[in-house]
Amino acid sequence: MLFLLSSTRAFVPTGVPLARHLSSLSATHLPQITLLGGFLGSGKTTTLKNILENKAGLKIGVIVNDVAEVNIDAALVKDARNPNSYGGESISSVQLSNGCACCSLSSELLDSLSTLTDMSEEPFDHVVVELSGVADPMAVKGTFEGGGGHPVSKKINLKDTKVVTLVDSSTFGIDWMSWNSAGERENWVDEGDECSAGQKVTELLAEQVESADTIVVNKIDLSDSVRTSQAMEVVRSLNPTAKVFKSEFGRAPLEELLTGVSSPAAETEKNECCSNPKCESKTQSTTEASSHSHSHSHDHSTSTSSCSDSKCTDPTHDHSHSHSHSSANNAGITSFTYQASTPFNMNRLLNVLNTWPVPVKDELDVVAMSSYNSGEVTMKDGEKVDNPFISILRSKGFCWMAPNSWEGKGDQWRHETAMYWSHAGKHFGITSAGKWWGSLEGKEQVKMFLEDKPEEYERIMKTDWVTEEFGDRRQELVFIGVNYDEKKIRECLDECLLTEEEMEAYRRNLNNFKQTTVDVGSGGASLFSESTGNYN
Numbered sequence: 001m002l003f004l005l006s007s008t009r010a011f012v013p014t015g016v017p018l019a020r021h022l023s024s025l026s027a028t029h030l031p032q033i034t035l036l037g038g039f040l041g042s043g044k045t046t047t048l049k050n051i052l053e054n055k056a057g058l059k060i061g062v063i064v065n066d067v068a069e070v071n072i073d074a075a076l077v078k079d080a081r082n083p084n085s086y087g088g089e090s091i092s093s094v095q096l097s098n099g100c101a102c103c104s105l106s107s108e109l110l111d112s113l114s115t116l117t118d119m120s121e122e123p124f125d126h127v128v129v130e131l132s133g134v135a136d137p138m139a140v141k142g143t144f145e146g147g148g149g150h151p152v153s154k155k156i157n158l159k160d161t162k163v164v165t166l167v168d169s170s171t172f173g174i175d176w177m178s179w180n181s182a183g184e185r186e187n188w189v190d191e192g193d194e195c196s197a198g199q200k201v202t203e204l205l206a207e208q209v210e211s212a213d214t215i216v217v218n219k220i221d222l223s224d225s226v227r228t229s230q231a232m233e234v235v236r237s238l239n240p241t242a243k244v245f246k247s248e249f250g251r252a253p254l255e256e257l258l259t260g261v262s263s264p265a266a267e268t269e270k271n272e273c274c275s276n277p278k279c280e281s282k283t284q285s286t287t288e289a290s291s292h293s294h295s296h297s298h299d300h301s302t303s304t305s306s307c308s309d310s311k312c313t314d315p316t317h318d319h320s321h322s323h324s325h326s327s328a329n330n331a332g333i334t335s336f337t338y339q340a341s342t343p344f345n346m347n348r349l350l351n352v353l354n355t356w357p358v359p360v361k362d363e364l365d366v367v368a369m370s371s372y373n374s375g376e377v378t379m380k381d382g383e384k385v386d387n388p389f390i391s392i393l394r395s396k397g398f399c400w401m402a403p404n405s406w407e408g409k410g411d412q413w414r415h416e417t418a419m420y421w422s423h424a425g426k427h428f429g430i431t432s433a434g435k436w437w438g439s440l441e442g443k444e445q446v447k448m449f450l451e452d453k454p455e456e457y458e459r460i461m462k463t464d465w466v467t468e469e470f471g472d473r474r475q476e477l478v479f480i481g482v483n484y485d486e487k488k489i490r491e492c493l494d495e496c497l498l499t500e501e502e503m504e505a506y507r508r509n510l511n512n513f514k515q516t517t518v519d520v521g522s523g524g525a526s527l528f529s530e531s532t533g534n535y536n
């Protein structure tokens with residue numbers, strides 16, 4: 001991790017037209033943080049340089065979290081050391097130990113922030129944290145949000161962190177169809193960082209996009225219009241509430257990267273937040289871009305602070321969703337949410353998942369996908385397949401699995417364990433996501449609900465799946481795809497739910513089990529890691 005202190009004040013000519021409305025100017029408000037995420041090479045450092053060169057006269061503190069072998073862009077460091085550049089502030093650097101930002105580095109992140117503030121005589125207007133290419137921004141955001149007791153919380157606003165994700169438009173479709181894990185990509189992961197190494201590239205990409213407040217679809221000069229608009233539409237469907245901009249060399253509106261800054265329209269001429277070819281507002285001012293939206297009137301929020309540690313029982317490693325039906329965007333991508341308050345029978349679910357075809361294409365092709373549901377699709381081996389899941393681009397959410405065995409060392413832990421279903425591109429996994437909140441007792445539950453996640457508590461309490469008997473245990477799965485047969489998908493999943501008889505047996509087994517023991521334990525071995533079958 002490298003700290004950079006930077007100021008652009010030396011560049012600000014008198015009377016610059018840029019308005020500055022930073023919250024830090026008010027004694028009651030503290031500087032906020034922007035997390036700059038995105039894959040290795042997507043343009044984070046380039047975007048950071050643009051921010052540092054801003055003409056708004058902002059004093060920006062920077063933390064860079066890079067893997068050890070890949071140093072921050074040498075030119076940036078060089079430029080930042082140059083007294084003619086970035087105001088000539090001094091630079092200090094600290095190398096973090098190996099590890100994943102959501103686990104071993106979390107306390108160091110807060111300490112780093114503290115060091116950064118101590119290094120500057122004047123307060124910052126804003127802090128930018130450039131994450132490593134394998135970081136899940138939501139996990140880092142969670143670290144900041146949970147840092148209320150840390151001394152730095154008196155100097156920096158840890159609660160309102162903004163996430164900006166850079167996406168490389170020229171490689172997005174290929175990355176989406178990648179088989180790779182982060183560890184298999186050269187220079188992506190620090191040696192010994194097992195947590196990051198095991199992450200699937202596609203899932204990481206989905207998480208980075210889904211956690212963003214602003215998405216910058218970058219490198220459009222290296223992409224073609226088809227790839228660029230596909231990347232724009234897919235990221236919009238993955239995260240309908242984020243503002244999406246396309247850019248060359250990370251030139252996105254400053255106010256969308258930082259918080260509380262406004263700048264003139266001229267600065268954003270090249271950035272369009274809308275890719276609808278029918279949209280007349282081709283060159284939008286920043287203000288227009290900010291309020292401009294064509295679709296996605298539905299409520300959508302995701303929080304995916306995931307952890308792949310199968311033994312994890314930390315209920316803060318949760319995932320929340322709020323999705324209803326979406327209207328089709330320009331690429332015809334829509335979503336729906338499958339909900340149920342009955343557990344899945346694991347064997348029946350695995351049977352369904354095992355027939356879910358895995359695409360073999362090397363690059364995402366949403367147009368081709370839209371024709372899959374009109375009949376049988378020919379698999380790689382020539383077999384014809386008619387499977388409703390073939391048109392699904394991404395699916396994720398919570399699921400509730402009934403234990404298969406309540407005897408001896410069975411899998412009773414499933415009763416208390418929320419499972420996280422995550423499918424993206426060619427990857428599918430169902431892993432432990434901690435305990436159901438309904439399985440926590442008294443004070444612990446109140447703390448979880450009311451202190452840590454009040455909004456999620458309210459959302460869950462309003463839904464009809466919460467019962468006195470089983471609390472928040474549920475199926476809540478979001479499916480995003482093109483021209484899919486929702487009815488068939490629902491039917492497939494409904495058939496995996498416990499029947500009334502099976503549910504009665506569940507209750508009996510649970511009662512018997514509770515009489516003999518109080519703790520059902522917490523398992524969490526991955527239930528399912530990938531499906532079989534290929535299609536072209």
Ligand SMILES: Nc1nc2c(ncn2[C@@H]2O[C@H](COP(=O)(O)OP(=O)(O)OP(=O)(O)O)[C@@H](O)[C@H]2O)c(=O)[nH]1
Pocket residue numbers: 038039040041042043044045046047070072073132133166218219220221222247248249250
């Ligand atoms: N052609 C083109 N090149 C770009 C664009 N944005 C960034 N680059 C170049 O792509 C390379 C990688 O950009 P960086 O900004 O270093 O990417 P990064 O995400 O910070 O990469 P890491 O720090 O290594 O994770 C650099 O050579 C940039 O000059 C763009 O829009 N178009």
